[in-house]
Amino acid sequence: MKRLLFALAIALLAIAPAIAQQTRTITDLAGRSVEIPAKPLRIVSLHDLSITIPLIELGVFPVGSHGRTTEGGAPFIRSSAVLTGVDFDNSDIKFVGNNPADIEAISALQPDLILTTDWQGTPVDQLEKIAPTVVIRDGASLFETYDLLADITGTQDRMGFLKARYDGQIAQIKRLIDTAGITTSIIQGNDGTFYVEHTYGTLGQVLRDAGFKFPAIVDAIPEGGELYVPAEQLPELDADFVFATYRTDTLETPATATERLNAVVPDFCQYLTACQHNQLIIIPREEASSNSFYALGAISYMIIATISGRDFVPFQAK
Amino acid sequence: MTSSPPQSSVAQTGRWLGLPLAMGLVGAALCLNIAIGAKLVPLDVILTALTARDPANFSHTIIWDLRLPRALIAILVGASLSVAGALMQGVTRNPLAEPSILGLMAGASFAVVIGLGLLGLADNASIPLMAAGGALGAAGLVYLISRWVPGGATPLTLTLSGAVVTAFLGALTSVAFLLRENAFDSYRVWLSGSLAGRDMSLLLTAGPLLVIALVLSIGLARQITALAMGEAVAQALGVRTFWLKAQLLVCVVALTAGSVALAGPLGFVGLVIPHAVRLFTGADYRWIVPYAAVVGAGYLLLVDATARVLFRPAEISTGIVTALIGAPIFIYLIWRRVR
Secondary structure, eight states, X not given: OHHHHHHHHHHHHHHHHHHHTOEEEEEOTTSOEEEEXXXXXXXXXXXXXXXXXXXXXXXXXXXXXXXXXXXXXXXXXTTHHHHTSOOGGGSSOEEOOSSSOOHHHHHHTOOSEEEEETTOOXXXXXXXXXXXXXXXXXXXXXXXXXXXXXXXXXXXXXXXXXXXXXXXXXXXXXXXXXXXXXXXXXXXXXXTEEEEESSOHHHXXXXXXXXXXXXXXXXXXXXXXXXXXXXXXXXXXXXXXXEEEEOTTTTOOHHHHHHHHHHHSTTGGGGOHHHHTTOEEEEEHHHHHSSOHHHHHHHHXXXXXXXXXXXXXXXXXX | OOOOOHHHHHHHHHHHHHHHHHHHHHHHHHHHHHHOSSSOOOHHHHHHHHHSOOTTOHHHXXXXXXXXXXXXXXXXXXXXXXXXXXXXXXXXXXXXOOTTTTXXXXXXXXXXXXXXXXXXXXXXXXXXXXXXXXXXXXHHHHHHHHHHSTTOSOHHHHHHHHHHHHHHHHHHHHHHHHHTHHHHGGGHHHHTOOOTTOOTTHHHHHHHHHHHHHHHHHHHHHHHHHHHTOHHHHHHTTOOHHHHHHHHHHHHHHHHHHHHHHHOOOTTHHHHHHHHHHHHHTTOHHHHHHHHHHHHHXXXXXXXXXXXXXTTTSOOOHHHHHHHHHHHHHHHHHHHHHO
């Protein structure tokens, strides 16, 4: 029996490297073919919002992550404190810098897979010398990103549950609100212009999936794209409900959002039907713009709470 | 007794007549700047807005709160940077001198970024002062470096020192951005040189500074002509050169600092306009300085209008357009000197 166990152990040891090095080829979201480990165990993420948070939601903790720093220099995973509860200070995830990420810090973690975006300044060819590197295209949709990450990490089951829950939330919105008859718009004051996206994060995703309509100027933006709309075109962003956002990680408040809008057009509120009739809804950007199923749920609930069953003054284009 | 050659008299008359004509063209550029933009505002609505403003009418708000203040900033900044460039070229006898090339703009921008982002000095009165301190510091640094290198402060060493100081301060600004990303996030567009969304209350502090510096510069113009002929010639003509240089330094620093506070670093305006003006005025700074002010104002009005409509509905920073126009002219000037 001892001999048999010994032989088995030897056999297992012999095939272990083969198991560890088993690979497969995937096509990443930049259209590149990448040979990756079949079961990656040491992942480094080079974008906190787009990659690290989705990984954590899928139940996979990377060994290292891109992050931001507070004014005091302490690193943090942007929005993660409110979206997942996981951060550098309460997990084993190591900070590998911002943009560009610290290539030596990444290397020191001995990753078997690096996940990056084309926003990240650290060159992909340098990262590939450390480990196989998957690129997630800047502007990739939430579901494209999650599908790829679930495939890479073998967490499709978890992804299935998250998606089913979200489908239920969208069905709930559609049941309670005549979404096809309501226009919405999401604006952000930014240095003399209004920043808009075709689909602004989770907020835009929920609004589009639920069937709300958007102004023509927003629909004209290519999917995944953004536009800095000149101040003079403010009326083109008007809608039945207009959303604005503010950052809570920098201790902003709803007043900050309106200050920014006022800085673009003084007294902007009197030129927006939605604002004149108290249909300007200001929410935290962490939930509104992140890649997170938790945020999708929070946004879905917010929409039901603020729009369903209420009278509102419809916007009429002049 | 000899009479002036007829040709000179004709040129003189041409210059006198040219100035009101140039001002008229600036008026036309102002009208164009106000008339065009992301939103089409009919001419009759513009006239109504100007004569009988209705605060509830968004088109009237566009004219009064967006286009007119922006045009006013373009006029002030265009005139100021052009005059600053002309003064610097006259004093240093360096055709490549202007606030962005000699590092003053980088110094002003760096000081504002550090003052606002690190020291939290956010009140509008302190922004032009911070910019002035930065511009003065950068000017001193450029001068010291160019004096220290073999050959002394020649046009070439001044230009190279300016490039070095600009690169150094740019690197420090990048470090500050990296260390405090959130604090500096809102200065990115301003640092590209933009007239969009500027804080109009800054006009109350930077505006008077620029107007005073412009008037003083025009007052000093006559003596710059003598200085441009060489220090010895100027002294022989009774010019107190040290005192004049000090006054001109104050003017250049004030003009650069006020402009940077209002619109961020707009490169090459001070290079392009004085050279363009000289084609008409010749080397006489009595004409170069006022013409630079007028033509510079018109130039920035037109550049700003272009920046607003070039990629409609999006608009690009005015500083990008000034750089696109100015960089080839800079290269041409170097090529002409080398040749």
